[in-house]
Amino acid sequence: MSLTPIQNEALCLLAAGYSRDEVAGKTGVSKSTINRWVTQPDFKTMLRNAVIQVYDAAIAELVSGSREAAKELKSIITDPDTPKRVKVSAIQVLLTTAAKAKESALEERLEAIETALDGNISSED
Numbered sequence: 001m002s003l004t005p006i007q008n009e010a011l012c013l014l015a016a017g018y019s020r021d022e023v024a025g026k027t028g029v030s031k032s033t034i035n036r037w038v039t040q041p042d043f044k045t046m047l048r049n050a051v052i053q054v055y056d057a058a059i060a061e062l063v064s065g066s067r068e069a070a071k072e073l074k075s076i077i078t079d080p081d082t083p084k085r086v087k088v089s090a091i092q093v094l095l096t097t098a099a100k101a102k103e104s105a106l107e108e109r110l111e112a113i114e115t116a117l118d119g120n121i122s123s124e125d
Contacts (some may be wrong), residue, residue, distance in 0.1 A: 001042030008033055011043070015050035070094065 003011065006027050013023045020038070070084040074083045076082050076090040 001040070001046070003043075003046070007043070010037065011047055011050055014038070014047055015054050018053075043044060057091075 006029060010023050010027050010029065013026055013036075014020070018026070020031055022036045023029075024034050028033075038047065073090045073094045075089050077094070082090075
């Protein structure tokens, strides 16, 4: 499906989280037209892919700042002038985040193992 410039703008706005009313107002297209576009299979697929790309970009932005955030937490923890309750909070954030990252890595490894096993089971049948 080839999009018109207005459809492309609507797609980008929808993917960025704007409501259909807001998209209609910004593009000058009626809400019923936006609703019709969103129900078209090709537009729906493009919108889903665009939302995934926006989400991936947001995650990449968070990840790129995570190293600086960890350094800042470490400096709070090691600063002798930081109150103990602030240090405890910083330590809790750091450890919780590290545990979640480890859990996520383990989940990815488990999914890879399950996929490999499913492939072997299918080929043996």
